Amino acid sequence: MQKIAILGAGTMGHGIAHVSALAGYDVGLFDIAEAAVERGLSMVQANMKKGVDRGKLDADAMEAALPRISGGTDLAAICEGADLVIEAVPERLELKQKLFLEVQGMTDGILGTNTSSLSIANIAAPLDDPGRVIGLHFFNPVHIMKLLEIIVYEGTREDVLSSCQAFGERIGKSCITVKDFPGFATSRLGVCLGMEAIRMVEQGVASPEDIDTAMVLGYRHPIGPLKLTDLVGLDVRMHIGEYLAVELDNPAFKPPALMREMVEAGKLGKKVGQGFYSWD
Numbered sequence: 262m263q264k265i266a267i268l269g270a271g272t273m274g275h276g277i278a279h280v281s282a283l284a285g286y287d288v289g290l291f292d293i294a295e296a297a298v299e300r301g302l303s304m305v306q307a308n309m310k311k312g313v314d315r316g317k318l319d320a321d322a323m324e325a326a327l328p329r330i331s332g333g334t335d336l337a338a339i340c341e342g343a344d345l346v347i348e349a350v351p352e353r354l355e356l357k358q359k360l361f362l363e364v365q366g367m368t369d370g371i372l373g374t375n376t377s378s379l380s381i382a383n384i385a386a387p388l389d390d391p392g393r394v395i396g397l398h399f400f401n402p403v404h405i406m407k408l409l410e411i412i413v414y415e416g417t418r419e420d421v422l423s424s425c426q427a428f429g430e431r432i433g434k435s436c437i438t439v440k441d442f443p444g445f446a447t448s449r450l451g452v453c454l455g456m457e458a459i460r461m462v463e464q465g466v467a468s469p470e471d472i473d474t475a476m477v478l479g480y481r482h483p484i485g486p487l488k489l490t491d492l493v494g495l496d497v498r499m500h501i502g503e504y505l506a507v508e509l510d511n512p513a514f515k516p517p518a519l520m521r522e523m524v525e526a527g528k529l530g531k532k533v534g535q536g537f538y539s540w541d
Contacts, residue, residue: 262428263287266343266368268360270301270332272532273375274349276403279305282326283318283404284432289339290332298332305330308404340367345428347373347397352500357384365389371421373397378448378501381441382414392418395425398445401492409434414441443508444501451489452501453513456520458486462537463519469537487537491530499524 265281267274270292278290278301292298306327312318333339340346346368348360357379361372365388372394374384385394396412409429413422422438429436439446458472466472473485490498499521505514523529523536530536 262344262424264289264343264345266291266340266346266370267349268292268336268339268346268364269349269375270297271349272401273399273403275301275304276308276401277347277349277375277399278330279308279404280432280434282329283309283322286329288330289343290330291334291336291339292332293334295334298334302330302332308402312404336363337367340364340370343368344370345373345425346370347375349375349399352376352379352497352504354379354383358387361385361394362387371395371424373425375399377497378444378452378504380414380443381412382416385414385416392416393421395421396441396445397425397429398447400447407433407435408447409436410445410447411436411438412441412445413438444505444514448501449505449509451486452498452505455486455490455498456502456514456517459490459517459520462487463517491536491538491540493530494532495520495529495536496524 264287266289267278268291270290274290278288281288290298290301292301309318309323313320313323346364348357350356350360357374357376361384364372374381374396375398376396377398381394381396385391388394395417398410398412400406400408411425411429426436437446444452461467461472462469469487473488476482476485499516502514502516506512527533528535531540534540
């Protein structure tokens with residue numbers, strides 16, 4: 262692989278661009294609005310500079326990586342010659358299918374989806390060559406989190422899997438491979454824990470801070486389930502929970518009333534400054 266195309270310049274998209282450019286790939290970053298592209302490119306630069314300032318990233322590495330990233334709103338131009346296309350758009354099956362249907366004739370490369378819960382088989386189903394579709398589930402913030410969850414369905418080709426495993430290693434991720442099952446490994450466990458933590462807040466069992474402290478100090482989790490929900494976005498997790506509750510026929514994933522009330526009130530977490538925590 263030499264060129265990576267990333268579709269969606271939001272939180273996950275610009276993070277994937279960040280790590281791909283540092284690993285030496287040429288990166289194209291697409292979004293439907295020029296302002297979104299510019300924000301994504303600015304965030305990559307800001308995060309790299311923060312890494313340099315903290316001594317986590319060499320300044321020369323940053324100077325070499327930034328020119329490798331280009332952005333734009335021309336989907337065909339971004340995808341042209343791409344060996345790997347990664348979509349990082351909202352969690353809606355129809356949107357992901359529509360995007361890959363547009364892209365499939367623009368490149369012969371692998372089509373990776375950053376979905377955290379949707380069926381890879383369903384995303385791939387409408388395509389002429391569904392065997393080149395694979396799940397590449399990154400974690401936020403991408404430039405810090407070490408895990409890459411690779412999801413394969415029964416139609417994913419072996420060469421596609423091996424190429425993506427090599428890509429994951431090159432960008433510095435520890436890769437796990439899981440089968441295409443609702444929630445995969447990470448979302449199925451993480452969302453279930455998060456929903457129960459919200460129910461505990463709803464029932465007045467303890468404060469969000471104390472519930473998170475219990476999991477961090479008692480179970481050695483690096484971050485509590487409520488703070489993680491704020492980072493992911495309450496709206497995003499709510500939709501995932503609704504999907505898993507139906508697909509797994511398990512009420513443990515059903516979003517609590519408190520979560521629905523917070524989403525309706527616009528308290529979506531860190532991205533808006535208010536969720537279970539207040540974010541500066």
